Amino acid sequence: xxxxxxxxxxxxxxxxxxxxxxxxxxxxxIVSGKVIDRAMFAKGRAMTIAANGRSxxxxxxxxxxxxxxxxxxxxxxxxxxxxxxxxxxxxxARQVDALCNELxxxxxxxxxxxxxxxxxxADIPYAKIELPSMFDAGITSIAVDASHMPDDKNLxxxxxxxALIPSWAGLExxxxxxxxxxxxxxxxxxxxxxxxxxxxxxxxDWIALNNGTTHGLEAxxxxxxxxxxxxxxxxxxxxxxxxAQHGTSGNSSEKLRAIASDTYTTKANVATALQMVSxxxxxxxxxxxxxxxxxxxxxxxxxxxxxxLWAEMTAYAAKQGLKGGDYKKLNLPFETKILxxxxxxxxxxxxxxEDFVYTLLVNVFNAEGTGTIAKDLLMKAKSYDLGPKAGRVxxxxxxxxxxxxxxxxxLVVNSGPAGNFDD
Numbered sequence: 001x002x003x004x005x006x007x008x009x010x011x012x013x014x015x016x017x018x019x020x021x022x023x024x025x026x027x028x029x030i031v032s033g034k035v036i037d038r039a040m041f042a043k044g045r046a047m048t049i050a051a052n053g054r055s056x057x058x059x060x061x062x063x064x065x066x067x068x069x070x071x072x073x074x075x076x077x078x079x080x081x082x083x084x085x086x087x088x089x090x091x092x093a094r095q096v097d098a099l100c101n102e103l104x105x106x107x108x109x110x111x112x113x114x115x116x117x118x119x120x121x122a123d124i125p126y127a128k129i130e131l132p133s134m135f136d137a138g139i140t141s142i143a144v145d146a147s148h149m150p151d152d153k154n155l156x157x158x159x160x161x162x163a164l165i166p167s168w169a170g171l172e173x174x175x176x177x178x179x180x181x182x183x184x185x186x187x188x189x190x191x192x193x194x195x196x197x198x199x200x201x202x203x204x205d206w207i208a209l210n211n212g213t214t215h216g217l218e219a220x221x222x223x224x225x226x227x228x229x230x231x232x233x234x235x236x237x238x239x240x241x242x243x244a245q246h247g248t249s250g251n252s253s254e255k256l257r258a259i260a261s262d263t264y265t266t267k268a269n270v271a272t273a274l275q276m277v278s279x280x281x282x283x284x285x286x287x288x289x290x291x292x293x294x295x296x297x298x299x300x301x302x303x304x305x306x307x308x309l310w311a312e313m314t315a316y317a318a319k320q321g322l323k324g325g326d327y328k329k330l331n332l333p334f335e336t337k338i339l340x341x342x343x344x345x346x347x348x349x350x351x352x353x354e355d356f357v358y359t360l361l362v363n364v365f366n367a368e369g370t371g372t373i374a375k376d377l378l379m380k381a382k383s384y385d386l387g388p389k390a391g392r393v394x395x396x397x398x399x400x401x402x403x404x405x406x407x408x409x410x411l412v413v414n415s416g417p418a419g420n421f422d423d
Contacts, residue, residue: 002203014378017167022138028100032400033110033170034386037205039072040266046366047260050074051358052271054085054331058278061353063099063104066107068358071367072374076112085333089113093138107371113139118157131164141170151189152408155196155377168385172244176210185209187395188412193237199399203388206244208269223251226258233264240389242266250271252290253364260366266395277356278349282306295323304349306341307329
């Protein structure tokens with residue numbers, strides 16, 4: 001197919017250097033995360049899916065939905081997911097690029113490394129080695145997540161690692177671990193993080209909060225606290241940072257619409273729902289898998305994986321003691337068997353993801369049309385690098401290492417319980 005001249009131009013302009021080097025003959029419009037954020041911001045009260053590509057068919061379905069909706073989209077994988085999924089930091093961009101070319105995807109797509117966890121200062125030396133390699137492999141956006149550490153160490157880790165992140169790349173930071181109603185983020189600790197970054201000339205594109213939700217299967221019923229999120233975003237207005245909403249699986253469509261319309265959120269992570277939908281499990285209208293009184297999932301006949309493969313997957317899960325959200329650990333051992341199924345089954349799995357994501361993009365997230373907006377932004381900028389959203393406001397002299405440590409002692413925070421809260 002002969003591509004339109006304008007599309008050829010935006011591909012030439014819009015792809016960052018690592019993507020142009022990796023895929024010199026590609027016609028996939030893989031862009032910085034900044035481009036996706038700006039497109040949502042330009043449309044207003046819109047956010048897009050950050051689809052956790054735990055498997056090849058999930059990525060396929062999400063991309064098809066984005067094209068159908070003309071929505072700019074993010075495909076991501078978290079650091080923890082790299083340990084239990086076949087998709088990882090080093091093959092995700094290659095899968096996205098190949099699928100975009102195969103399927104004729106022309107909407108802008110960012111490839112995001114989510115939850116790059118820094119749980120202690122001991123993790124920083126390895127991060128300094130790995131971060132450049134991740135960008136070499138095609139990552140165009142990253143979430144530096146040092147939220148497991150105290151506020152001063154969180155900020156200092158973000159500052160130290162920023163030198164390893166290309167200035168053109170999308171940047172997400174996080175305050176408050178995602179652990180449900182416990183340890184909720186506050187205006188105080190969110191402002192501390194964003195102001196401290198700003199003092200060093202670092203303009204984060206997104207901030208992720210603990211605003212009451214959880215990763216995996218939502219069971220509490222409370223979920224996202226929209227008013228808390230809006231109040232924190234309001235306090236951060238001078239820094240023009242957008243919100244990244246984690247743990248959307250299990251939150252109602254009404255609540256997700258409210259996050260899009262009432263806050264400055266432009267990125268909504270969806271992981272567990274896409275996994276369950278692809279497998280053919282019965283879900284409610286917002287993707288939470290339905291379970292019986294014994295905690296077992298209900299597989300819809302003729303949907304998702306074959307009945308024979310599902311029986312094998314559940315038997316394996318029982319043998320390994322996997323229940324509920326821990327079914328995510330089936331991704332790695334079963335990807336080969338999933339892809340070995342006949343084409344009609346693979347197609348229905350991807351189609352189920354496509355339909356679910358399309359509904360979110362168009363009817364819930366207000367992202368329809370942002371693909372065109374994003375391309376227009378690139379053409380207007382005549383560059384893959386849209387630059388920072390905010391200039392320096394804070395005085396660097398007020399944010400020395402010593403002053404950061406002292407300031408952190410005065411913060412009003414709610415750390416919540418200890419534990420492992422990886423997604």
